[in-house]
Amino acid sequence: MLPLMVELVISCCDCIETTFLDYTNCSLTINNLDNSGVSPVIIQSNSISKNSYGIRLSIKRSENVCELKRTNSIFIQSANATSCDCPPEFLYMPLDSIISVKISTCNDFDSNHLGCSDITELFYVFQGNEFTVISDYIQDLETELYDIINPTFEFDILLMSPPTVGIEHEFEVSIELSDGRTLNATTGIVKLN
């Protein structure tokens, strides 16, 4: 009984060693957004106002267990510390990271951006009603995760300079990863009125 009591007391401040797991960025899907309302919503129609157009990027992540270490008690199967400043029980580390996001127009966009031009500079990440340059957002992205319950990472980019040439447009999004892979997706033809 005594060893059990001692371990019970010690367990209050005996933190569980963090289990490190890995994840990887697997695939990219994109959807057209209509931001004419109170917040951006995915729209199935291919006709959207050019002043409220955006794209939602959804990156599917997959868990990849690399190492599993857990110190179990002899007497107590699960000693959960609640009163100490313990590190997280699980920490997911990325096997790869996003290096860059590039948006290209397939059609002529304006006098400075003809078909197949890079128009990344015209899109901004929209989060909490604030705008961030895409490269800054990628740089500040928190890549260590405490859980991976929702494996899809999403963020919205809004077009802040509408096209001046043509109505029908198609955009290609390319995400360059640190392991050399590139995730690509296209919006399909969308009419920006």
Place this chain on the structure above:
Amino acid sequence: MKKVIISILFLIFSGLLSAQDSTNTYSKWYIKPAAGINIPITNLLSNEIPDNLFEYDDNSYYWQILSASYFFSSKWGLEFTFQAGHSQSISGRAERFNQDLEEKYGENYFVTASSGAQFDNFSLIGGSIQRGNLGIVYRYEKRKYIFMPKLSIGVTSFYTDWGEADLKEKGTNTVYKLSYDSGKRPNDHFTIAPSFTFGYRLSNRIIANIDILYSYYKTDIEFVEEIRNTFTNEIVTETIDYKKNIHTLTVGFGVIIELKPAPNNVYTK
């Protein structure tokens, strides 16, 4: 202001206790519970959106839980009063703030508003508007009637809150952040308050009374309205001025309780 009031109360009540032992030819201690209304002669609020961020209303009612007078002679004395004030409209100001923004911007923008007015600071002791006065009082008593002109100085105090809103332009990607801030929360104002009390003696210890008080203070409040375009970070500011001379008439009813009645009053003769 609370520390000052507690110190004054300590002095008054320590004096009250010691006063019970001494014999006197005139009544030394009065306590004066009362309640009444504040009628504005000039208004602080001016039908602007930040009106809703004041924990204050020009028309209000008050209750005077703490009030005591000490007479150091048969005619002259000192009086301390603490009044807590409130108005029903103060309780509904968070909703009015949202409504006013919706009315002004709702046609072109989706308005998402929040403000410090959502958090109610009302207390039964302090109300929403606090007023503490200390002054000199003159007493004239004729049979059952008592007349007491007073001149007091003190502090009138109330809070102002922050307010903000996200204005999402309809049909575009443009978003503005709107904010209102006065830069300070408690606003204490030096106050001059001459007053007159008329009383009618109901019994040996109890005098019914009516209080008429005029007060003056000058506010030093201004709200800054800031509208920021969250994409371009362009900022437009406007100052909404609440620097005003506030004149108020206060009418209240209550009773004066004599802690130790004078041996020569109309009931003890």
